[in-house]
Amino acid sequence: MAKETTKTTIEADGLRYRSKAPGSPFAATSSFGAATMSCFLCGKHRPRAMLKSKKLLGKSQPVCAPSCKELEAQLAAKK
Template sequence: MAKDSTKTTIEADGLRYRSKAPGSPFAATSSFGAATMSCFLCGKHRPRAMLKSKKLLGKSQPVCSPTCKELDELLTKP
């Protein structure tokens, strides 16, 4: 399931990507609590309220709460 690679070239004005939307999909929000972080286990970005800290590899890491699988099922439920 490899992604189709798109060939890009550097334009005269220095831009490379024409189809890429500018900015980040994880835009900064005005409040700290509404920000997203990535889960250390699954890598998906979640709001801070859906994460908990768990000690992994000797350091506290943000992980999905209660688990990644249960949270995915909860969010995809119609």
């Protein structure tokens, strides 16, 4: 099934999207610990408490705490 295409044009005020919600889905929170970061391995955004630092390619990168697969299984079991 083909995905429906949406035609967009740049309006006079410079905005392009009418149906897109403004802002980011990863809005900044007031506390540093509640912010999300993306896992370097799987790319999913997680709260910082679910991530750990691991040295990859000579630099510390945030990755999912036990592992990406284990964390995904834990989160699926909670639902």
